[in-house]
Amino acid sequence: MLRYEILDYLKRLYPRWVEETEIISVFYQYHKVSEIKRDLYYLVDKGYVERKEVEIPYRTYNLKNLFKLTPLGIDLLECRIKDPAIPIPEE
Template identity: 30%
Template sequence: MANGRDTKEIKRIRIELLVALKVVYPAALQSDQLLRSLLVLFPTLEFEQVKRDCHYLTEKGYIERVSTDSEPDASLTPWRRRWFRLTTTGMELADQCIHDPALEES
């Protein structure tokens, strides 16, 4: 459990992150835009949770950060302004070509 959210909801949030990015693939979305779209389903969601999940999904190789030309130093870009997009593996997962038990509702 993290921040009062149970395992089921944590999985749901991560799945919805992937679904949102799948809609715009191969383009990207800013983490702030991801949060706003997820608030429709998870009204109490906070940005810190989205940030953690972006970290998690990035380390899993499902999403990746995209730096634009207007970001000379990407590390200085505020988190809410950072762009993320699905990787090919993330796309396969979103299309259910592959399965990850950690992202399936039991």
């Protein structure tokens, strides 16, 4: 269900890029950080979410990860395609 929740969250913000820390902050009360990251990167590997690293000048940690829903991810949420690993609840 977490995979679906991440996709749904990113769809509400589409087409905006979202920082990894923002995504974690939305779900960490109910899921472990490691689970959130695992499922987020799974969605990237499946092509439902796009990831890019951007450099932040003048910071100790000068790279941050940004994520955005892809057209394939939208198709999954709108039930145009199916993936048994990501059940989409019926409305």
